[in-house]
Amino acid sequence: MIEVPAGLAASQQEYNGEAGRAFVAALPRLTAAFLDRWELTADGRPMHGVAALVVPVTRRDGTPAALKLQLLDDETAGEPVALRHWDGDGAVRLLDHDAATGTMLLERLDATRSLAALDVHRSVPAIAGLLAHLTSFTAPPGLRRLGDIARGMLERAPRALEQLTDPHARRLLTDCAAAVREVADEPGDRLLHWDLHEENVLASARAPWLAIDPKPLAGDPGFELWPALDNRFDADDVVWRFDAMTDILGLDRARARAWTYGRLLQNCLWDIEDGRPLDERQFEIAGRLRAAAG
DSSP, X not given: OOOOOHHHHHHHHHHHHHHHHHHHHHHHHHHHHHHHHTTOEXXXXXXXXXXXXXXXXXXXXXXXXXXXXXXXXTXXXXXXXXXXXXXXXXXXXXXXXXXXXXXXXXXXXXXXXXXXXXXXXXXXXXXXXXXXXXXXXXXXXXXXXXXXXXXXXXXXXXXXXHTOOOHHHHHHHHHHHHHXXXXXXXXXXXXXXXXXXXXXXXXXXXXXXXXXXXXXXEEOGGGGOHHHHHTTOOGGGHHHHHHHHHXXXXXXXXXXXXXXXXXXXXXXXXXXXXXXXXXXXXXXXHHHHHHHHO
């Protein structure tokens, strides 16, 4: 029986409350059940992020793989759909999947080598190149849609703004909502990863870099840029990163900027609704982009 890492238990408690505690309590039994069901042998120390437990395993034929267990929700439900659609082309390959629990068996990548090992002036173009490839796929049916997400944000924004006492924050988020309103009627149909940053790109024997952990949706690739702007944040690099990514992806900068403001709006709505303080770093990103636009 595996021991659930304390960090995973804490993050599930923080973000998912009672559902997270129930998921953590069931993990040892659930892991054992899938090791047996898929004839796997655990052969390494379990790893985890904020949401998932990943157990290195060996299949019956000796092939190394990774067993991923996570709480099934609106974001994670689409992961196997996207991975099956990409079929290993730019992303980790899905080997098996249990729809009832969201448990997946994935090919084993090199967890010791991520893009985080590179300088950001090398990692950001690499992320952009990978995004350009992944978003060349039309999104399959059954995924969340950016148009629905955008409409939901615009409906929630007025109430959230009423709760802000900082006039600067209120003004900036009002501007972000206005920018999203300008592009919401053309949300796009590309297959988006939504969370592609350095730690979610791993090395592989069959490809230099492959994406992991998508929270996929159908939409405009401009909605993909935020993680690479925010991760390993450097205020002086914000505009360079944005320009580099929009160049490599071939995006219209005005539309990409509007959808990037949409990511800020999305993050801030979550913080306001959950009673968390707003992150000033995110305002710095939006401010730098706005100043560069003139």
